[in-house]
Amino acid sequence: MIAPTAMYSTTIPNSKPSEFILPGLFSDCHYPLRLNPHCYPVSRASEQWLLNGASLAEPKITKFMGLHAGELTAACYPDADAFHLRVCSDFMNWLFNMDDWLDEFDVDGTWGMRDCCISAFRDPINFQTEKLAAKMCKSYFSRFTQTGGPGCTERFIHTMDLFFIAVVKQADDRAKGHIRDLESYITVRRDTSGCKPCFALIEYAAQIDLPDEVMSHPVIMAMEEATNDVVTWSNDIFSYNVEQSRRDGMHNMIEVLMDEQGLDLQSAVDYIGQLCKDSVQHFEDNRTILPSWGEELDRQVAIYIDGLQNWIIATLHWSFDSNRYFGKDGHAVKRNRTVKLLPKRPLH
Known part of the structure; x- marks a missing residue:
């Protein structure tokens, strides 16, 4: 883990804060934002697929339509053709909904969902299930396996x-009211983020299949980890307001830092901002020491690294374009960086 360089005060003010200021995440991140030309038709078709497959009802339909996961997908995989973009988009829509569903599951329910979905990935044609979420796995993964290489397919299923x-560990923590220490939180969060299977989709979308000697190289793994960390830790900042209003902030680095290090809200946000900045630097430092595997593999590795970079910049911009974190105020929040805290929901 990269230790932040700045020092922060740990004095907790008597009055509860009413707002916090976002770190200047864009000032550290100058990557170009590109949008797949197939974005809008594919996004709309994928949304319809999710609505049909998940049997959503209001108010969840309206919430889902404000997610704009298709636009995020199109910025993460800007060079994919329409077929491959559609599979990626279906997965992303499914993953966001799965994330929301699992918030309401206990440990046993989460294990059950895992068994069903992994079985669907292992044999998407023949595996039979009545679970809607797993039927949707069969739908997008049967299309994935038509062109996905063996290495990339295995990486997707494993991640x-x-x-x-x-997520089982997260459900167990939630049931016990347990807040993790920073180190163990980061370890779990790198997997609950769902970034790792999305990185396998970089290979899938580009129709490449990198060998294990490349994917297990420390420099590649460090760049993946740095990408995951920027995406995930900035997401903890963006999602905190909604989570704290639901009284569900335990699986969030802000809450972890306030609990473990006694930081106030703004200091915790600033601390994470510094970690994100350090992770972008870590990504760039590793880019300069990438080894060579020969001309053709180097070309494919460059595509993969470009895909990681797309993930960093796409999620930063999308977080303000989506209604998921800031409602209709995303563009204003992006401009003035001030997040006004929502009132906490009443206890039942």
């Missing part, structure tokens, strides 16, 4: 398993 296992 999805890591996601479910980590």
Whole structure:
């Protein structure tokens, strides 16, 4: 883990804060934002697929339509053709909904969902299930396997398993009211983020299949980790307001820092901002020491690294374009960086 360089005060003010200021995440991140030309038709078709497959009802339909996961997907995979973009978009819509569903699951329910979905990935054609979420896995993954290489396919399934296992730990923490220390939180969060299977989709979307000797290289792994950390830790900042209003902030680095280090809200946000800045620097430092595997593999590695970079910049911009974190105020918040705290929901 990269230790932040700045020092922060740990005095907790007597009065509760009413707002906090976002760190200047864009000032540290100058990557170009690109949008796939197939974005809008694919996004709309994928949304319809999710609505049909998940049987959502209001108010969840309206909430889902404000997510704009298709636009995020189109910025993460800007060079994919329409077929591959659609599979990625279906997965992303499914993953966001799965994330919301699992918030309401206990440990046993999460294990059950994991068994069902992993079985669907292992044999998307023949596996039979009545679970809507797993039927949707069969739908997008049967299309994935038509062109996905063996290495990339295995990486996707393995990292999805890591996601479910980590979400089980999160459900257990939630049931016990347990807030993790920073180190163990980061370990679990790198898997609950769902970033790792999305990185396998970089290979899938580009129709490449990198060998294990490349994917297990420390420099590649460090760049993946730095990408995951920027995406995930900035997401903890963006999602905190909604989570604290639901009284559900335990699986969030802000809450972890306030609990473990006694930081006030703004100091915790600033601390995470520094960690994000350090992670972008870590990404760039590793880019300069990438080894060579020969001309053709180097070309494919460059595509993969470009895909990681797309993930960093796409999620930063999308977080303000989506209604998920800031409602209709995303563009104003992006401009003035002030987040006004929502009132906490009444206890039942």
